Amino acid sequence: IRMFVSPRRVRKCHFLQICATCFILCLMIFWVPFDNHIVSHMKSYSYRYLINSYHFVNDSLSISRDNPNRVSSYQYLIxxxxxxxxxxxxxxxxxxxxxxxxxxxxxxxxxxxxxxxxxxxxxxxxxxxxxxxxxxxxxxxxxxxxxxxxxxxxxxxxxxxxxxxxxxxxxxxxxxxxxxxxxxxxxxxxxxxxxxxxxxxxxxxxxxxxxxxxxGAQDLWIGRVHRGSPPVRDKSSKYYVSYEMYQWPSYPDYT
Known part of the structure; x- marks a missing residue:
């Protein structure tokens, strides 16, 4: 019994094989940074409620009354x-x-x-x-x-x-x-x-x-709210934040 395979079907199979191969290669290349990004966000979100705690923020992330005057006391040039x-x-x-x-x-x-x-x-x-x-x-x-x-x-x-x-x-x-x-x-x-x-x-x-x-709106703050955002630890990024600068895996919610 002879079996005939359509050339179009063969080309379709080859195309699907090529697509699958490309997908696997891309996944292998980008999985590590992609995986790190996901883990970073999951880890940061798990810390979100601790970071947003009133006492935690005040004890760990606040500065004294003297420091705001120091950092904002630059001389006006204009x-x-x-x-x-x-x-x-x-x-x-x-x-x-x-x-x-x-x-x-x-x-x-x-x-x-x-x-x-x-x-x-x-x-x-x-x-x-x-x-x-x-x-x-x-x-x-x-x-x-x-x-x-x-x-x-x-x-x-x-x-x-x-x-x-x-x-x-x-x-x-x-x-x-x-x-x-x-x-x-x-x-x-x-x-x-x-x-x-x-x-x-x-x-x-x-x-x-x-x-x-x-x-009569009062005490109003408008902006996009970022929840559980992790610091960027990639040293090649312009947004890189070192552990010395900020040690926690998540920022408090902010706009």
Whole structure:
């Protein structure tokens, strides 16, 4: 008895074999980092309830009252204490920026960060400020700083402290914002921290904040909640966190 096999069926079998082989090879190559990632998240989530414990956070992760003053006591190189004095400010909008990102700041000034536009078209008073540190380019830092001073003379919207503007100093930049708000604009109804590489739909944002004001919202914090997130231990990642910096397998829930 002769048996005939369709050429199409043979090609289909070969194709499935090739696909299966490729899948197995990919699994072998990527399984170790993938497996480590899964284990890391499972381990971190198992610690979540301990990390979120009120007493644990206060005993292990809090700092003394003197330390906040130390880390936020960098000298102001550029400041505008009067920015929102004696004004009813709906939103104080802080934009994290770097000294070299002049084109981004200009784009924001002309679009969603334009205070005059929001006041005239949306009937709301907002204040837009750019938070930054010192230039990191040692060869051109004097020239770059002079350019920042000239820029600020024109726009009056830079807030600069005397720390190096690096990725790992983003925490200092955030502390700058909290410290400045507490000292010079505590009456602002809402505070927002943004980046200079995003776009904000101001009509939607203003309408939302005005509705919250009418509702009498207080002690409100808005953002995506990260639950049981593990620190990144991959030394090749820009987000790498060493055990010396943070020893626990999970962060407290945060936004």
């Amino acid at each position: 400041n505008h204490r009067e920015k929102c004095q004696q004004q009813d400010v709906l939103l104080l909008l802080f934009v994290k920026t770097s000294p070299e990102n002049r084109h981004r700041r200009d784009a924001i000034r002309q679009t969603w960060g334009n205070e005059k536009y929001v006041r005239s078209q949306l009937n709301a008073n907002i204040k837009t400020l750019f938070a930054l540190g010192r230039p990191t380019d040692h060869l051109q830092k004097t020239q770059r700083q002079r350019e920042l001073e000239l820029e600020d003379q024109k726009y009056q919207d830079l807030i600069q402290q005397d720390f190096l503007d690096t990725f790992h100093n983003l925490t200092l930049k955030l502390l700058l914002q909290f410290s400045w708000v507490n000292a010079y604009c505590p009456h602002a109804r809402f505070i927002m921290s943004a980046d200079d590489d995003i776009f904000i739909h101001m009509p939607n944002l203003v309408a939302y904040l005005q509705s919250l004001t009418q509702m």
